[in-house]
Amino acid sequence: MKIMIQGIAIGWLCLLAISSGNAQEAGYTETLAGTNLEIDMAAIPGGTYTPASRQAGVSPGIVRVDPFWMSSREITWGLYQAFLQRSADSEPQPARGSEVNLEVDAVSGATIPYVDMSLGMGTGEEFPVGNVTRKAASLFCKWLSAKTGNFYRLPTEAEWEYAARAGTDTPYFFGSRPDSLGRYAWYSGNSDGTYHPVGKKQPNPWGLYDIYGNVAEWTLDRFESGAFGNAASEFEPPVAEYPGVLRGGSYRDGPEALKNAARLASNPVWKQRDPQFPRSKFWFTDAPFAGFRIVRPQNPPEASDFSRYWDTK
Amino acid sequence: MNNPDLPGPSRRKFIKASTLAASATMLPAFDLQAMAGILKNSKLKLALVGCGGRGTGAANQALQADPDVELVAMADLFEDRLASSYNSLAEAYQGTGKVRVKEKNKFVGFDGFKKAIDLADVVILATPPGFRPYHFTYAVENGRHVFMEKPVATDAPGIRKVLEAARLADEKNLNVVVGLQRHYQENYIQTLEKLRAGAIGKIRSGQVYWNSAGVWVRPREAGQSELEYQMRNWYYFNWVCGDHILEQHIHNIDVANWFIGEYPVSAQGMGGRLVRTGADHGEIYDHHFVEYTYPSGAVVASQCRHQPGTMYRVGECFQGTAGSVETNDAGVAKIFDLEGREQAAIANSEGHNPYQEEHNRLFASIREGGQINDAYNGAKSTLTAIMGRMATYSGQVIGWDEAMNSEVRLMPETVSWETTPPSLPDADGKYPVPMPGQYQAV
Numbered sequence: 209m210k211i212m213i214q215g216i217a218i219g220w221l222c223l224l225a226i227s228s229g230n231a232q233e234a235g236y237t238e239t240l241a242g243t244n245l246e247i248d249m250a251a252i253p254g255g256t257y258t259p260a261s262r263q264a265g266v267s268p269g270i271v272r273v274d275p276f277w278m279s280s281r282e283i284t285w286g287l288y289q290a291f292l293q294r295s296a297d298s299e300p301q302p303a304r305g306s307e308v309n310l311e312v313d314a315v316s317g318a319t320i321p322y323v324d325m326s327l328g329m330g331t332g333e334e335f336p337v338g339n340v341t342r343k344a345a346s347l348f349c350k351w352l353s354a355k356t357g358n359f360y361r362l363p364t365e366a367e368w369e370y371a372a373r374a375g376t377d378t379p380y381f382f383g384s385r386p387d388s389l390g391r392y393a394w395y396s397g398n399s400d401g402t403y404h405p406v407g408k409k410q411p412n413p414w415g416l417y418d419i420y421g422n423v424a425e426w427t428l429d430r431f432e433s434g435a436f437g438n439a440a441s442e443f444e445p446p447v448a449e450y451p452g453v454l455r456g457g458s459y460r461d462g463p464e465a466l467k468n469a470a471r472l473a474s475n476p477v478w479k480q481r482d483p484q485f486p487r488s489k490f491w492f493t494d495a496p497f498a499g500f501r502i503v504r505p506q507n508p509p510e511a512s513d514f515s516r517y518w519d520t521k
Numbered sequence: 522m523n524n525p526d527l528p529g530p531s532r533r534k535f536i537k538a539s540t541l542a543a544s545a546t547m548l549p550a551f552d553l554q555a556m557a558g559i560l561k562n563s564k565l566k567l568a569l570v571g572c573g574g575r576g577t578g579a580a581n582q583a584l585q586a587d588p589d590v591e592l593v594a595m596a597d598l599f600e601d602r603l604a605s606s607y608n609s610l611a612e613a614y615q616g617t618g619k620v621r622v623k624e625k626n627k628f629v630g631f632d633g634f635k636k637a638i639d640l641a642d643v644v645i646l647a648t649p650p651g652f653r654p655y656h657f658t659y660a661v662e663n664g665r666h667v668f669m670e671k672p673v674a675t676d677a678p679g680i681r682k683v684l685e686a687a688r689l690a691d692e693k694n695l696n697v698v699v700g701l702q703r704h705y706q707e708n709y710i711q712t713l714e715k716l717r718a719g720a721i722g723k724i725r726s727g728q729v730y731w732n733s734a735g736v737w738v739r740p741r742e743a744g745q746s747e748l749e750y751q752m753r754n755w756y757y758f759n760w761v762c763g764d765h766i767l768e769q770h771i772h773n774i775d776v777a778n779w780f781i782g783e784y785p786v787s788a789q790g791m792g793g794r795l796v797r798t799g800a801d802h803g804e805i806y807d808h809h810f811v812e813y814t815y816p817s818g819a820v821v822a823s824q825c826r827h828q829p830g831t832m833y834r835v836g837e838c839f840q841g842t843a844g845s846v847e848t849n850d851a852g853v854a855k856i857f858d859l860e861g862r863e864q865a866a867i868a869n870s871e872g873h874n875p876y877q878e879e880h881n882r883l884f885a886s887i888r889e890g891g892q893i894n895d896a897y898n899g900a901k902s903t904l905t906a907i908m909g910r911m912a913t914y915s916g917q918v919i920g921w922d923e924a925m926n927s928e929v930r931l932m933p934e935t936v937s938w939e940t941t942p943p944s945l946p947d948a949d950g951k952y953p954v955p956m957p958g959q960y961q962a963v
Binding site: 289292293295319320321322323324325326327328329331332401477480481482483484485486493494496 | 574575577578579580581609610613702732733734735736737769829830832833834835836847849850851852853866871872874875876877
């Protein structure tokens with residue numbers, strides 16, 4: 209009964225958001241029927257920001273970002289297990305969204321890992337999932353979209369940075385110096401060399417927990433491009449598997465790597481201990497710090513465009 | 522009586538391996554090239570027997586371990602498996618000349634291993650483990666250097682055969698590396714050095730784990746013979762796989778033997794199948810819990826589980842008279858004092874890959890005219906896991922000698938497409954599952 213009421217409320221919120229197209233929508237909670245799992249989605253208003261210049265003498269342009277929702281927490285092992293095991297797939301989703309019309313059965317899964325992909329850090333429900341490739345993270349988004357009917361995907365680099373900044377223009381959303389980083393983030397200074405359950409630190413002003421540190425977060429862009437967020441394209445699609453961009457730094461990084469503008473490049477060495485050949489498309493073996501959070505645009509693209517976001521290298 | 526090999530040769534070899542491992546990483550490529558000139562016949566021809574993901578991975582590592590190695594022959598039971606393995610290697614090594622497998626040197630079927638081994642100097646044996654004793658014996662009898670995957674057999678007659686071939690490998694000065702890659706992993710080697718220097722005193726107890734969600738299932742296809750089905754879905758049949766306590770958890774059980782420096786005198790335990798019970802799941806258990814007792818009195822609890830949605834843990838812990846140690850295959854090894862305060866954290870160096878190191882060491886030893894022989898420990902750690910399975914299946918205490926001398930044979934000595942598999946399904950398509958209190962383990 210509780211689920212029903214919640215489902216109706218969500219459906220109503222979604223309708224409101226889509227019809228108005230306004231920048232100031234409310235957040236909502238996505239539920240996964242057949243599980244006790246929920247994903248809190250924070251509303252991120254549309255707007256602009258000015259990224260830090262990456263090249264001396266080159267003035268960066270202003271980046272414009274359309275309104276979207278972003279999961280307020282990193283995707284957890286609990287959620288990822290639901291995707292791996294697919295045990296709740298057949299449970300009908302109350303108040304299913306209408307953006308995505310895709311049978312959940314038609315979405316292929318990721319392989320079940322043989323080893324402990326947390327490398328000893330734990331796979332408890334509230335821990336952030338790590339060691340996932342961008343392909344696998346995108347497949348999770350596709351599966352979640354098919355399950356819920358709402359269009360989910362990884363954030364673009366521009367969306368990620370814009371959301372992390374939360375309207376500020378300092379290196380961190382809380383200022384220029386890393387002194388108070390420990391209030392907001394698990395990083396090398398306080399993590400004890402491991403990730404931690406999501407959402408235990410203070411969020412940023414837009415309600416995003418662990419946006420710095422804990423696990424680094426996948427984006428849709430390729431690393432070589434310094435022009436993310438330029439007017440011509442929403443993101444720079446990868447042309448090869450490596451290097452892709454992760455943002456926010458992780459539990460093992462120092463303060464520099466956690467800044468709004470810091471970028472992390474994925475690297476083939478992250479799969480080096482995969483004993484199989486060809487190596488897994490879905491799992492790293494040496495990057496337990498590589499996780500993700502998801503977004504949902506408030507104005508979804510045409511269904512024919514979904515694959516641009518989901519079918520990544 | 523049951524531990525003559527481990528504290529002697531294997532320990533010496535492990536120390537040698539660790540020193541060489543350190544120096545090998547510092548050698549630039551041209552030094553390897555110069556070393557290759559030492560041998561008159563400088564090209565080393567490689568054969569791959571068992572072309573699954575792991576065998577193909579091992580071939581990839583072998584091709585990178587030495588500047589003048591060439592894959593010349595491949596063997597697999599199935600043409601499609603061989604083709605996908607060949608295609609991925611041929612693509613990865615395009616233009617290098619390292620993958621030169623002529624069509625006539627791709628061998629399909631149960632006997633293909635002989636023809637492939639005949640053509641090579643070094644062979645990779647990576648089929649399901651039931652076949653290993655026969656493949657290993659043939660390779661050694663014919664003077665080939667060997668990389669073979671763990672486990673090395675599924676039953677005691679197979680273990681004895683491997684031990685016999687191990688002695689022959691010594692006589693012939695052949696190199697044998699077994700894919701228990703923790704022996705080639707920096708932080709395990711360094712941790713053991715600290716343990717041998719007394720960091721935690723004498724080990725009194727331990728816990729070793731391989732708890733995960735399980736592995737692939739290959740559904741039965743129309744038109745398949747029972748034997749083909751079992752070969753495709755081999756993980757679930759004991760004669761070829763030996764159950765997951767053997768196939769995966771051997772890694773952790775082997776670490777207990779290695780760190781304690783003994784093989785256990787007895788095992789007792791329990792297990793069963795609760796979650797993975799379908800006709801697709803053959804006859805193996807989905808969980809085992811075994812207590813191993815060592816000659817020194819140390820007791821090690823071993824647990825392995827294949828149940829989705831449960832806690833993942835792959836690793837080892839040991840408690841000694843002066844502290845404790847925790848290791849896992851990918852993270853940081855940690856040593857604690859008796860109050861639980863961390864004394865040391867030992868990480869692998871950036872870029873270290875124990876799977877690659879196995880082949881670097883194997884090929885370096887071949888070039889130097891040295892000898893590595895991991896087959897004794899490979900056989901005895903395999904037997905340790907088999908002994909655990911004997912204990913969980915039967916519900917009885919199983920002694921080391923009893924296990925070693927067992928005449929219970931799971932794997933037929935020869936297998937062809939005419940062979941009737943040792944386990945057959947009932948009218949409902951289900952296979953008989955070993956029942957404690959009834960199962961005759963030895």
